[in-house]
Amino acid sequence: MSSSNPLLDFQDLPLFDQVRPEHVAPALDQLLAQAEAALETVTAPSFPAEWLAIARTLDVATERLGRAWGTVSHLNAVADTPELRAAYNAALPRVTEFWTRLGSDERLYAKYKAMDPAALTAEQQQALKNAVRNFVLGGAELTGDAKARYAEIQERQAELSQKFSENALDATDAFAYYASEGELAGVPQDVVEAARAAAQAEGKEGYKLTLKMPSYLPVMQFGHDRALRERLYRAYVTRASDQGDPRFDNTALIRDILALREEEAKLLGFRNFGEVSVVPKMADSPQQVIDFLRDLAGRARPYAERDLEEMREFAARRLDLREPQSWDWPYIGERLKEEKYAFSEQEVKAYFTAPKVMAGLFKIVETLFEVTLRKDSAPVWNPGVEFYRIERNGQLVGQFYLDPAARKGKRGGAWMDDVRARWLRPDTGTLQTPVAHLVCNFAEGVDGKPALLTHDDVITLFHETGHGLHHMLTQVNERDVSGISGVEWDAVELPSQFMENFCWEWDVLRHMTAHVDTGEPLPRALYDKMMQARNFQSGLQTLRQIEFALFDMLLHTEHDPAQDFMPLLAKVRDEVSVLRPPAFSRTAHTFSHIFAGGYAAGYYSYKWAEVLSADAYAAFEETAGEDGLPSVETGRKYRQAILEAGGSRPAIESFKAFRGREPTLDALLRHQGMA
Template identity: 45%
Template sequence: MNNPLLSQELLPPFKHIRIEHMEPAIDQILSDNRVQINALAAQPEPSWDTLVLPVHNLDDRLNNAWSVIAHLNGVMNNDELREVYKRCLDKLTEYSTELSQNEALCNAYKAVAARCDFAQLSEAQRQSVNHSLRDFHLGGVDLSPEDKQQYADLTRELAELSSKFSDNVLDATQHWFRHITEADELAGLPDSALEGARQAARQRDLDGYVITLDFPSFYPVMTYCDNRKLRHDVYEAYVTRASDLGPDGGRWDNTPVMAEILKRRHALARLLGFNNYAERSLATKMARTTDEVLGFLTRLGEESRPQAQQEMAELKQFAADTYGVDDLAAWDIGYYSEKLRQQRYDISPETLRPWFPADRVVTGMFAVAERLFGVQIEIRPDVETWQDDVTAYRVSREGETIAWFYLDLYARKGKRGGAWMADCRVRWRNLQGHLQLPVAFLTCNFTAPVNGQPALLTHDEVTTLFHEFGHGLHHMLTRVEVADVSGINGVAWDAVELPSQFLENWCWHPESLALIAAHHETGEPLPDDLLQKLLAAKNFQSGMQMVRQLEFSLFDFRLHAEFTPEAPTNPLDMHRQVREQIAVVEAPAFNRFPNAFSHIFAGGYAAGYYSYKWAEVLAADAFSLFEERGIFDGATGRSFLHNILEKGGSEEPMALFQAFRGREPSVTALLNQSGIGRHAA
């Protein structure tokens, strides 16, 4: 069978990939791998060249097929693909568990680590072997046969449950919509949102307007729509997604799914000798103990909450004095916050949209990367993609190709919400000595161009794009040639957000904004008065934003740290407890936020959502060096490239940070950058 997913070409032949190719490709690779793994594990004197490199070769072939399948499942989801994806996921989970519990293979790795020439291997090679030995332990290799079987069962069930959670959120999000025929009901919405609502209606063969729960539709309603009843209805539909309540209550309810996930995670952690899943999570992170994480989050909360309370009091006073609203509800917060922002700074996200056409932002972002890191990026329309509005790019340095990536910017039916970067191909030097170049998928969900007009982004969307591109640069600019510590591979999860949050800073400085912003009709730069208003409003309600993220982090971490099978923690109860401790916005009783918290129940952030704040400290402190020396200072940019981006997971993240910054990170930099409390600049 001529299966394009078995091709060893660098760039996948998307135009030739069919759903019927997927499962046979995975079956073939898994079958081949099993045979070869047994032979590799049985060799008498394993070495890097005879064991580790061949294993990486097998891993890479599997990754190159699965990365494409997983990506298409996220961006072109349909019932047929979903079923194939689930079946393949089951097989991969079983294979992964099998591999991690293969005692012969583990012993072969131990033999490599015990060789007298182990010290002569490169730091990346030694780190790779050490990570593998750690992962064998975390995969249950030391367990009894009965416990190994239980571990395998738990792992398989968790993969199925996480996929179910994600499917429920996607189905609940895409099922609900509100058809509106009278434009008056949408008074206050900006033209861009109205046009998006018209387009959503046309896609459903309806007249008038359609509001959906996709973020580009949901957010403008919550921020600008004068119709309080509509704001309430959209908010209720959004915060009850995949739950027992709301317009689709009970249809895609994730309540039992969450309970089963938590129960199995705890059992998995206990099998491995940890007290709870939070401890298990920290085994691969920078933070060392649960107390360290809780102390970190608590300190940020203590520093931020007084300012958040003050900001909330100001908002309530403003709504009462200016609009006569004395009963500010959760669905009013965004709306009146935007009114207050406009009154205080005379600026709104919509005011700025004309200066951020997507094409200009993208080329400006590339120019920032070129000035900082010495790379050139060019569009390649000859490269096959999975959708007409997806673009492929070549990354080079001094004329030499070093990476490729795909950019998929716009929301569409069947595409998972949010924004993310995923690897398509990993940089490494293979068995034959050939250097495989890295390839990345960069995905967002912005409003697509309509009626021949360019897509115009909000400034928040610009920072989202920079965030994902930061992840992409981490993946693509690595110089590591060992697969499992190349790019973002092997990087501690609470350090992996450093490059992404770091790059967001270039959305806030006049020198870089000059490259990013230009009026979509005239090409004129962002006027100085708008620039000054944007910068003045940067830390508007930063205290409220900080405690909101701390709420998510504390909820996630405490949920996993405090779970016991004897008295299972109810996620809704834990969410209420945490909100009482940290939140300043009162949530209605019908709020079911945990039911759609995909980051922790269907993503990689279980007992790790705190990583955003942890890495934000690293990013703020790293950027403070650019603030001292100039945001395009060449030597500082090269230092960040050499010490952070190029090193991937080949060294410990704290050592890399200290090599760049000259000291350990300080939380003060984040508080200062956010304008919070006594640290406000």
């Protein structure tokens, strides 16, 4: 391997600090050629149809390609520059074309079908089953023009999704408003300080506000200036749409993506893309998903209506707001919460300093899953990135990068991604340990103080850590079903949502809080208020998630891509929402989950997996000790049944191995105060 190109160094961890845009094309030239040669070797008539023989040649080559491309894709998401973006976009069609061709190669498909499952381990059998299914979904049974068209569709979809993502990022980064001090009345002091520092860094007067969450959300929740809230709200909900800068308008991209997905589905013999989407998932059909969402909406609606009525009454009585608008609701909600529970999110935030939160998170992970977490070193892409290792009995189990802070050129939101999977390598016979990325977008510390996290930020951190643990604590040695690989998409949120529950446990919270000025832990009285407020507006929040999920599934089952999609969104809102956004709102235009993130006809997975995660967590509630601390035995059983098993068996089997029964909706409704 070339030593001069960091993307071709596979000795250990990616050399993130050395990768430059000019490395991308030459590295991919080499890796694609090697993968191509490997494919030709294993598909030769004389090559044996044996799992390990194919893995030794083809999987080793494609894993290297995947790791190098993963490094480039990751940098494109967290350290976007015009040069890197250009290199990424130039390479994207070639990489997409290869993976599409690999997944639809009828010669390779024939080799897998010719294998004798009885000669394989249980892990390999599951991986083989998935592979055969994926070949069918990948167009391996198509021929001639249909096969060529399928490949074109994949390439075009990859380009459109990337452009969608770029438009969403660019539209967000393009907005800035320099507020005066008077306009920021009510906005938390740390947010004001950060806004002033941002303006000063540009040599500008005033306070720089952006549409990044750490800037945008506190203004919407706490800013008394209604005109300022409206200004930011309008900019936020019209990003990347026909209502904003035409350079970033995603309207045509959405239509094209939907049309291509429908065409793909029909080529594969399905009626719509929703049917394609559920094949590898737990759900049996799009209709089952739609029924599930509508059932949940019906249960949540009375609670949501009560939430809304309470806000309307409060707004009129205390804030003199007779006709609240969309930019008023977060503010009203926050003020109501302060009155009702006598605390504010700001008061809570002062106790969640980032270092203390991390220490508390590590403590619960170490206790529950019988591991040790330690600081480690690796090349990183930004000075703010940290690297850690997980050990059990002194043995390395996995490692992860933590990139917590929001910054320009970094995609919004939070996510976990894999750097490499656990794999008993067929080429060397050595065990490769898993490595993960945990990425968030939190505010940075100001004036030398540590970063402060909202309680929602803490929940996000625990959520992504749950995904990471699923990837890193696996004991499966077959790459395609180790960790998160091969796990049904609508079950993959179980471990992440499961971890969120610990953010509400007193014995966990008191160990992960320290007031930014006094160092005092979270007072019990404040915690009790937080618990009372835990399900504040859970009806409204549930309906909001269902609105997104139902829109997504209907968009991919009942909608004609040639038609405007906005009327469908309006129809879904008529059916399930109690809070209607204004006509100019364009939330679909930045719905990256479904247009650029793999959740197409799968956004329902969050709600579906919440049923599983709430039920799984109920096992911990049932076995907690008298001191309120979670049972280590239950933690061990959960780790072994769910985390360690990864994708080596269907998710429902792992769930039943842990719970001893099928999941029920009861725990979710109880946790959300809707029982």
